[in-house]
Amino acid sequence: MVNHFAYWPKRLSTSLSIPETTLYDNLVVAAKRYPHNEAVYYYGASYTYQQLLEEVDKVAGFLQHTLHVKKGDRVLLYMQNSPQFVISYFAILRANAVVVPINTMNTTEELAFYMTDCSMKHAIVGQELWPRVKPFLHSHLEAAIVGAYSHYLPEKPDFEDLPKEVAMAAIPFNEKGVYTWGNVLQAGCLPKKDEGSPDDLAVLPYTSGTTGLPKGCMHTHRTVQANVIGGYHWINITSNSLSLQTLPLFHVTGMTNSMLVPIYAGASMVIMTRWNREYAKQIIQTNNVTHWVTISTMLIDFLSNKQLLKEDLRSLVNITGGGAPLPEAVGQKLFQLTGIQFLEGYGLSETIAQTHLNPPDHTKLQCLGIPVFDVDARVIDPISLKELGDNEEGEIIVRGPQVFKGYYNRPDETKYSFIELDGKSFFRTGDIGRQDQEGYYFMVDRVKRMINASGFKVWPSEVENTLYKHPAIQQACVIGAPDAHRGETVKAFVILQEEAKGNVTEDDIIEWAKNQMAAYKYPRIVEFRDALPTTSSGKILWRQLQEEETKDEVTY
Template identity: 35%
Template sequence: MNVSKWETPFWPEGVAHNISNFHYPLSQVLDNAARRYPENVFTIFNGATKTYAQVKDTADRVANFLVEKGIKKGDKVALFLPNIPQFPEIFFGILKAGAVCVNCNPVYTPTELNHQLCDSEAKMVFCMDHPEFYKNTVKAIVDSDVETVVICNIKSYLPKSKAFIGSLLGKIPKADRHEPGHLMFDDIVKAARPTPPAVEIDPEKDTAVMLYTGGTTGVPKGAELTHANFTYNIQACEEYFRFVHKKNEKPDKIRHGGYHTFLGILPWYHSFGITSALLFSVLSASRLVCIPDPRSGKPPFTDVLKAVEKYRPTFMTAVPTIFVAFTNHPLLKKYDISSLMGCLSGGAPLPPEVCRQFEEATGAIIFEAYGLTETAPAVCINPSFKETRKIGSIGFPLPGTDVKILDIETGEHELARGEDGELAVCGPQVMKGYWKRPDANDEVFKTINGQRYFRTGDIAHIDEDGYVVITDRKKDMIIVGGFNVYPRDVEDIIYTHPKVELVAVVGIPDPKSGESVKAFIKLKPGESMTQEEMIQFCKENMAPYKKPRKIEFRDDIPVSNVGKVLRRVLRDEEIKN
């Protein structure tokens, strides 16, 4: 698909408006890096490293094992793994076998995992050797089509000294017992040959990954994402990103061959983490630091700061709550995190104040992205340098992507610039559709001028300079006495208060105005505030109809495993009370 030039005078200099170099199987990304830079380090895990050649060898063996076990092209293989070094080896092995990788959240309950296994018709599952993860896997495979369970233990991926001491002290995670017939990952790799099968892949039609979405709003649906959905996304990002690699140099494309180190802090079972960290690091043959649990350490997130100081990552993709965790960490000044050059923010709107505080504390630049699971995920990204970045917007559509703003009520009319409506996207990154859900596909896809557009459910507008601005989720919009209130607008203002660490705004039933605004606020450590103080702050800084009628201070605000603030949970709690 070729789209017309995006109309803006601020389009990044030198960036093409279309790309065509993405029509290849996704596993080829690893093969290319291993061919060009075989001895370069790929994964870093607790000080132990694996090269690109080593990861490719293991991925080839995994593919061989899968075929020997009867896995055929199009069969589903599930991953229940955190960010451990086996993840990319298995992921690419599944793709090399022509199978579909079903990425599942490893901390889901057995009931949640069982739904995904049964719905996807997965025939095999890879899980971690861990007291909880493995136990949940055993329960989740009951009444599913899973025939084979492979268990991944991290001992062989640790430095020998750490593995020895960890074994003595019992610090290496391990399940209490393994069920008969379940296989160990190290054993299957050792026994398999490094000869993947020859499988014909149609990048535009063949599903590579199935990611489940909608878990925060309803029963999760499997989004079928093709090889080209992902290869387009990483190639488009490579074309779009420009970095000042050294002082006084002009911004340039990301450098390949080990120049960069990516911090793998976002979970790879999620579309944002797998594309922006795992796959993008492979495309550029960069190093990737495996962070299984970003909250580890005392206080939480301390181990991440230690990893940044030790491994000197240059690039980090994260959600706003992670940037908040950095800037408000009581030990931040003890660690040198100056290696960070660029940070991509996504998954939720980035409050301008959070952006300012993080950049001030680290010296890095944050450029905000927007995307969805259904778009693998990137749709729009702010330019990656400050001259043309517009904080508060999500920048421009990626090269080869088009977006339109449709009227919220019917979705039938395209709106003019400056008008808020539902964002719809058309491009090579848009999924095939939801697995076994034609009804859901009918709801989200719309044909406009012969092109298929995905209706995102997000409210946005295009400003006078051509920047796309997300106003809020359509389902989160609050109507106060006929006025539309977007939670993000209120949250962004509250974030400017120096005592606030985290905030979530929801609409609650109100007999007079239909709905009213309530703000849930987590204060920074050691701070205190009265409701009256915050209400007065809001009164001074926002229109009366936007002002929260109720303020509730909380020690914690619920977030998803990816770090998104769960407004729905707060709204449901409020309604029940």
């Protein structure tokens, strides 16, 4: 449990005190220290910390005085990355309410669950998403603020191919209880006295629901601050850094590391509403981006750009991410272009992002990293709950200051998710992993994702990591396919590199794989696809592919 300290980042303590302040206080301090620093850069428009704080307070005042939002109320935040998302997030906190950030891919039917689950009466919504929320007006919702992202565009944006949601002009609304972003700012309301405390509930991110219905993870200002302060120190961000914001802010990794960490530092954020590798290349080069938190699928797409040159990326000093292991070949290409080692990390909604990160001076590819500040992590047998030794595969459990306070209105599921070990309470992640002799953690797979091929355990992520070594493969996703003889067999969905299409066959991939891994592991079936289903944060939806495969089998 202490071997990893030998590789701890130089000049950093192994423990951090968490401030007795709120997340909103971080913004106030940044605005006082650096009032004229650029806080947000949005397709050519620049906004300072002083401007950001002024607008946060106006929205908070409107929430309190006009919409009558009270302390502890849950407020829906249903927006894509934008200045309005950042402003709304902090305004809800300033109103002493709770941010409920919901995935913008959710439909009206899916939103109904969240509306009921945490009894939301107020919402702040992106204009393009309003049709999905409108059916809840005057049933669940008492009032809503609707924002057009174009409100923050300059006269001449710095990119011609703007996302349509960004270019869309503001639409007037006549419905009772619906207020436009312009209405809110023009009202000029000032918030009431701030009554926030570090142990107030601050944000309620929902789990993805891969093992059942989504569950709201209760995070206080204190639990979130643990990772904000930790992330700030780990990646060496300063008040003159420029962070590229490409991960969705409703997701805990993007929220914590692409928004809350830069604001704590008083740094600048370049906001991208939708991912576009051409714009990312342009903005890194022209604006001298220093920090980027991303995900492996996004980075793979970015590095697939044949026009990308070493000079384009010279300003970057730190690239961090998680969600899925970065293929070794991609990591090597990134290092050749930038001299930067990709810092992979690991965390969950229940831990508001990271519990593990790779140390900047001693990274390992396809590795979760080491436990971060004040985190105690172990590997246990998921059945007997006995602690396992080095390189033994079992369930990862964690204990730390960023661990949530429980699932909202689900005491039984909260109780089941924790175990006691050595007199301490640990959260059960549901992830299968191992720890090497140096204290680094490696993901094996989700407990539910294992393939049972003729009695042999096959972990899809291990097969995927091997497939990524093939030069023709751009992306891969492995699932279990029904098999009359083996029970299950290994199937790989593959996206080929452009130059390989028409020149490499499915059988070529299978034959190559035979020589790369054990006989029970290599894919017996390969299916080429032009695209794979992903979440808005870039994670491949393996479960959707798995369900499609099972459905097809039942149909026949």
